[in-house]
Amino acid sequence: MVRVPGDGWKRRLAVLALDRVEPLMYRKALLPPFSMRRFIGEARWDVGGSDFRNNGRHFAEKLHDAGLDACSRVLDIGSGCGRLAIPLTELLSAQGSYTGLELSPPLVQWCSEHLTPRYPNFRFVQCDLKNPLYNPAGAGDARTYTFPFQDGAFDLIVATSVFTHLLPEIALRYLHECARVLASGGRLFATFYFIDQTVQSRESSLRFEHAFGENARVDDLARPEAGIGFRLEWVLQQADKANLRLDPPVRFGTWSGRKDGYSGQDVLILHKKR
Numbered sequence: 627m628v629r630v631p632g633d634g635w636k637r638r639l640a641v642l643a644l645d646r647v648e649p650l651m652y653r654k655a656l657l658p659p660f661s662m663r664r665f666i667g668e669a670r671w672d673v674g675g676s677d678f679r680n681n682g683r684h685f686a687e688k689l690h691d692a693g694l695d696a697c698s699r700v701l702d703i704g705s706g707c708g709r710l711a712i713p714l715t716e717l718l719s720a721q722g723s724y725t726g727l728e729l730s731p732p733l734v735q736w737c738s739e740h741l742t743p744r745y746p747n748f749r750f751v752q753c754d755l756k757n758p759l760y761n762p763a764g765a766g767d768a769r770t771y772t773f774p775f776q777d778g779a780f781d782l783i784v785a786t787s788v789f790t791h792l793l794p795e796i797a798l799r800y801l802h803e804c805a806r807v808l809a810s811g812g813r814l815f816a817t818f819y820f821i822d823q824t825v826q827s828r829e830s831s832l833r834f835e836h837a838f839g840e841n842a843r844v845d846d847l848a849r850p851e852a853g854i855g856f857r858l859e860w861v862l863q864q865a866d867k868a869n870l871r872l873d874p875p876v877r878f879g880t881w882s883g884r885k886d887g888y889s890g891q892d893v894l895i896l897h898k899k900r
């Protein structure tokens with residue numbers, strides 16, 4: 627069982643029970659354990675995984691807006707427990723490829739054991755970085771991390787609900803690394819919380835009440851990685867410095883109370899300048 631930060635013993639017990647019972651109920655489903663789905667932020671007690679599957683399909687379809695085709699070479703940063711990888715097995719052909727880069731060893735292990743044997747063009751790489759929430763036992767420093775891939779190796783990079791957990795210095799480093807490993811003209815599809823948006827929704831538990839440096843805000847100063855929002859202009863300026871330019875428009879999400887959001891979080895599609 628993967629331990630979810632912040633869960634008390636009663637929740638841990640319930641999650642443990644579901645980790646044991648669910649595989650008996652859904653024998654044939656390609657579904658990661660309940661605790662892993664909670665770990666990557668599936669908030670509801672979604673027994674059977676319909677939210678997990680719907681959210682994965684939602685993002686996989688959106689990737690067509692960033693040029694996904696059957697032959698794309700896709701890098702998924704913070705690939706979690708395969709929420710995107712699973713639907714991409716139906717959209718990528720054997721000529722395409724998928725690489726997941728993820729901090730948490732058990733999630734990488736689950737994906738490697740359950741997906742790679744069936745889809746050999748899908749591989750999962752663990753990055754041994756320290757993160758107080760996602761990988762407390764890790765060793766490396768994400769602020770200086772070099773992705774273990776060659777320059778120009780990917781056509782499309784995806785980061786769903788990942789920059790929303792990266793401290794500003796790490797986000798900068800990751801923008802530069804994304805640009806390096808993207809092929810010329812390739813695209814980055816990344817989600818954010820842009821704090822310039824007025825939060826109107828009462829449903830959203832995010833308020834970003836505390837400033838975190840000049841360009842970011844968080845809800846919990848003790849655990850900034852739990853959810854971090856950036857100023858849109860700052861992200862676009864830093865992306866530009868990294869050689870990544872916006873494919874307009876900025877695709878605002880529903881998290882801030884918009885009714886007509888593109889997705890839950892705000893989305894940028896950036897292309898690597900030629």
Ligand SMILES: C[S@@+](CC[C@H](N)C(=O)[O-])C[C@H]1O[C@@H](n2cnc3c(N)ncnc32)[C@H](O)[C@@H]1O
Binds near residue numbers: 665704728796
């Ligand atoms: C909210 S989850 C989203 C997972 C996945 N992208 C999805 O949409 O299902 C964030 C994921 O990013 C990973 N992560 C956090 N910091 C990271 C980093 N510096 N490098 C790579 N992965 C990271 C976490 O371990 C976690 O699995």
